[in-house]
Amino acid sequence: MAPGPTRVGRTDVVRLFAIGVLPAFAQGFVIRRPLALRLTAALDTHAWGCRVLDDLRERYGPGPVLATAFGRTGLVLLSAEDARRVLAETGVSFTSANREKMAALSHFEPDALLISPGAVKVERRRFNEAAIDGCAADPGFREACRAVVEEEIRPLLVGDTLTWKRFHAAYQRIVRRIIFGDAARDDERITDLRDKLRSDGNWLMLHRKRHRLRAELFARTQGYLDLPEPGGLARGVRATPAAAEIEPVAQMQHWFFAFDAAPISDYLTLGLLACRPEQAARARADRAYLRACVLEAQRLWPTTMVILRDTTVETHWQGGWILPAGTAVIFCNPFFHRDVRLLPYADRFEPEVWLDGRADAQWSIAPFSRGPARCPGKEIVLSTSATLLTELLARDWRVTSSNRLGPERPLPRTADHTSLRFAAGNRAVHG
Numbered sequence: 001m002a003p004g005p006t007r008v009g010r011t012d013v014v015r016l017f018a019i020g021v022l023p024a025f026a027q028g029f030v031i032r033r034p035l036a037l038r039l040t041a042a043l044d045t046h047a048w049g050c051r052v053l054d055d056l057r058e059r060y061g062p063g064p065v066l067a068t069a070f071g072r073t074g075l076v077l078l079s080a081e082d083a084r085r086v087l088a089e090t091g092v093s094f095t096s097a098n099r100e101k102m103a104a105l106s107h108f109e110p111d112a113l114l115i116s117p118g119a120v121k122v123e124r125r126r127f128n129e130a131a132i133d134g135c136a137a138d139p140g141f142r143e144a145c146r147a148v149v150e151e152e153i154r155p156l157l158v159g160d161t162l163t164w165k166r167f168h169a170a171y172q173r174i175v176r177r178i179i180f181g182d183a184a185r186d187d188e189r190i191t192d193l194r195d196k197l198r199s200d201g202n203w204l205m206l207h208r209k210r211h212r213l214r215a216e217l218f219a220r221t222q223g224y225l226d227l228p229e230p231g232g233l234a235r236g237v238r239a240t241p242a243a244a245e246i247e248p249v250a251q252m253q254h255w256f257f258a259f260d261a262a263p264i265s266d267y268l269t270l271g272l273l274a275c276r277p278e279q280a281a282r283a284r285a286d287r288a289y290l291r292a293c294v295l296e297a298q299r300l301w302p303t304t305m306v307i308l309r310d311t312t313v314e315t316h317w318q319g320g321w322i323l324p325a326g327t328a329v330i331f332c333n334p335f336f337h338r339d340v341r342l343l344p345y346a347d348r349f350e351p352e353v354w355l356d357g358r359a360d361a362q363w364s365i366a367p368f369s370r371g372p373a374r375c376p377g378k379e380i381v382l383s384t385s386a387t388l389l390t391e392l393l394a395r396d397w398r399v400t401s402s403n404r405l406g407p408e409r410p411l412p413r414t415a416d417h418t419s420l421r422f423a424a425g426n427r428a429v430h431g
Ligand code: HEM
Pocket: 096, 113, 114, 115, 125, 128, 132, 254, 255, 256, 258, 259, 260, 261, 262, 265, 298, 303, 304, 306, 307, 308, 366, 367, 368, 369, 372, 373, 374, 375, 376, 377, 378, 380, 381
């Protein structure tokens, strides 16, 4: 018999699907469904999914396992070494343009870098990096971002309570201004279009394409690029030469979509710090530590639940077996980020791991991915988050909703940010 990875039987496939995939699908891979999120957080369904993977590793060893469902075969990664290999070899044996991801994202960002195959990916990556890094390196852009964040967040400091709804609405204005410029501040329609199409993306290929909505989303984006003086990242796009196949407007849709993960981790960071006054005091005084807190919230509750790849060619694996081209490869972030076998701090809030090199050394901790397809927006996200949380931490916050974010017990693996509510303490508002 040819050597090969363990192929799990029907019972394990059903467990993987029912306990791992279905609750995540219900939450929404592309945009969270608040009701399902509340329910899955109450049940802590990510903990169930992690247990299934732990159990497979216990029974079959650390090598990856193959599972087939609905005619599609996926290789489920269970070891940090395999995770590293797949991320590092993206663009060689593995493509980020995985079939399911393409089905989900093509509703609103066909031609975006993340789902671009082959040679065009190289050109689009170059364009994305030039436009984003060019802005991030420009002191004028950085200063404008800081001013935008302060202006939008300060009204939140006036009231005595903070809810997800208010926080998210303010963040939407920040994202529109950073991506499209100040002219887009109140363009709620563009956010609405994006989110309607993201809801379609939650259904992958099961939802029909709404071409008219997408055309409107693209036309509005083009409108900001065509302004005499575009602002935000749109200015970087205008300044970056682009051949026809680059499709700059499609690239911007990914930025606009991806930025919507930042409010989730920032709000959870605030929740964690509100339950830890000493760490909040340090975060106020030390920006590097505050950035580490945001990364730590992303480790604990990764907003990207799964990193998917497809093999592009027959791929040799350790042990001498060959994976056929077109196989899905599954990197499950909530599992790797809380791997109790590898990480003594798995279920604790320990921002120090991002400062002393422990988290960076583990490729299996990858909230912004790693390797050739790593996130080029990471720096903008982290600096926006640090500015925003510095502003918010001008007040003391207390969590007033029921929550399990405190240090007394292991942190849950599923978190519902939408139910978190805060009350402000006495610290003086500055400015
Ligand atoms: C909290 C916010 C964000 C998180 C957690 C995040 C995370 C990620 C992850 C995990 C990937 C790899 C996905 C995969 O391989 O399947 C990725 C790719 C990417 N991200 Fe982000 N991202 C964020 C925000 C942003 C922003 C704001 C931008 C742009 C300004 C951006 C631009 C990109 C691009 C262009 C890619 C595709 C890279 C490639 O395929 O080569 N991201 N991001």
